[in-house]
Amino acid sequence: VAGVALSWRVDVNDFSLHHFYKNRLVRCYLGASRSRERDADWFTGFDPDDDVRLRAFDHENPEKSKYPGPYPIINTALNLVGGKDLAWQERKAASFVFTPKYCGYDVDRAVLTKSTDGVYDDAYVPTERFYQPGSGPMLGMAMAISGAAANPNMGRASTPALAFLMTVFNVRLGWWVGNPRSAPSPKATSPWLGLPYTALELFGAADDEKNYVNLSDGGHFENLGVYELLRRGCRYIIACDSGQDGKFLGEDLGTLIRQARTDFGIEIEIDIDRIRDRSPEGLSRTHCVVGKIHY
Numbered sequence: 001v002a003g004v005a006l007s008w009r010v011d012v013n014d015f016s017l018h019h020f021y022k023n024r025l026v027r028c029y030l031g032a033s034r035s036r037e038r039d040a041d042w043f044t045g046f047d048p049d050d051d052v053r054l055r056a057f058d059h060e061n062p063e064k065s066k067y068p069g070p071y072p073i074i075n076t077a078l079n080l081v082g083g084k085d086l087a088w089q090e091r092k093a094a095s096f097v098f099t100p101k102y103c104g105y106d107v108d109r110a111v112l113t114k115s116t117d118g119v120y121d122d123a124y125v126p127t128e129r130f131y132q133p134g135s136g137p138m139l140g141m142a143m144a145i146s147g148a149a150a151n152p153n154m155g156r157a158s159t160p161a162l163a164f165l166m167t168v169f170n171v172r173l174g175w176w177v178g179n180p181r182s183a184p185s186p187k188a189t190s191p192w193l194g195l196p197y198t199a200l201e202l203f204g205a206a207d208d209e210k211n212y213v214n215l216s217d218g219g220h221f222e223n224l225g226v227y228e229l230l231r232r233g234c235r236y237i238i239a240c241d242s243g244q245d246g247k248f249l250g251e252d253l254g255t256l257i258r259q260a261r262t263d264f265g266i267e268i269e270i271d272i273d274r275i276r277d278r279s280p281e282g283l284s285r286t287h288c289v290v291g292k293i294h295y
Contacts, residue, residue, distance in 0.1 A: 004195055012194025016172040022144035026050050030140060051140040055127045058100035074098040074142040075218030075225050078105050079153035079174070081163070082205030093155030093221040094208070097228055098142035103130040104180040106231075107208060123208075125180040131189055141175070148173035148216045152201040155220030163204035172201065174216035182211050219243070222259060223252040230260050233295055248276045267294040 023046055031038055031050040040047040057072050078096035080088045088094070088107075096105040104124030127136040151174035152163040166172065176190060176197055191197050191212050200206050206214040218225065224239045243252045250272050260266040270291025275284045 004193070007195035007198065008193050010194070011190045012197050013176055013190045015194070016170060016174075017150075018144060018148070018173055018175055021148070021173050022140050025144055025147070026140040029143075051138045053135055053137075054098055054139050054142055055100050055136045057139075058127075072099065072139075073225075073228050074139075074146050075222070075228060076142070076145045076148075076215045077155045077218055077220035078107075078208060079151075079155060079158070079206040079214045079216060079220070080107075080208060081153045081155070081158045082200065082203075083207040083209075091156055091221065092158055095218070095221050095227050096213070096215055098127070098137060098146075100127055103127050103137065105208070123180045130180070131177060144173070145175045145215050146218050148175070149219065151214075151216040151220075153204055153206045153214050154216055157220055158204055160204050164202055167198065167202040174214055176212045176214055179208065179211055179213045181208065219252075222256055224256050226256055227259060230264055230266055230293070237293070248272075248278070250276070268292070269294070 023044075027040075027046055027050060030052070031040070031047060034050065038047045038050065054072075054074075057067055057069070059067060059071070074097065076096045076098065077093040079093055081092045083089075083092075094105050094107045097103065102124045106123060128134065129136070131137040131141075150166070150171050152158075152166040152172060153174065154162075178189075197210075197212060197214075200210070201214065221227070223243050224241060226237055226239050229237050241252060245251065253270070253272065257268045257270075260268055268291060270289060272289055274286045274289055277285050279285075
């Protein structure tokens, strides 16, 4: 009874390390771009104005129509650790994106669902109607979720024992958001009763069939951030691999090539031997290589 009462009064998202992580990312990176304008708290160094709405980066947004920069696509992992679809039991995740126009994901069974009982026939929602209707999610929140490397449910890196321990000790950087498949859920920022969703994290049972879905680091699905660019058919893609790959195995690149072939029928030809071939001093023969994408 005490647990139910507390989970009703204490938000499942607020009772995590996410804000601890997010506030410092916003202060460090977004605050740095407005150092002369900041009016930070004398004790914490935080300034609420450091963060901005993600929809402000939409070139067609009348509020920020003069924004000339690149179109951001922030990649996160939709955890499908407890899903019933055996085809996803290796990945245990899917790609969930935050963009200035739309937020959501594309899983075959979600897109092909044709139902009139409160479930959308696709899994994307206009950004201004998602999470906080009329304004949409903040850039800092999306950025922190995208970098939430420590979470009980971590896509293909998930294990039952690790999920249990991380939940018990509240090592949770991920975030629960309304499932874009369900019509009512994007209107609320968090579950009104958090205990059932805490249990899903505890037992590694997050999926895409509930009213809320669990998001974590995009690298828990695809670590180069190229997957969504391939979906959009980009002609030129520059991938900066900053993964922890001390042995130069190219595991992240291999994962991307396999996912591209399986999901999109796209073949990627690239030879990284010149990067892997190192001198006695540990330096590669070249700092980059060029490959071909066959759409």
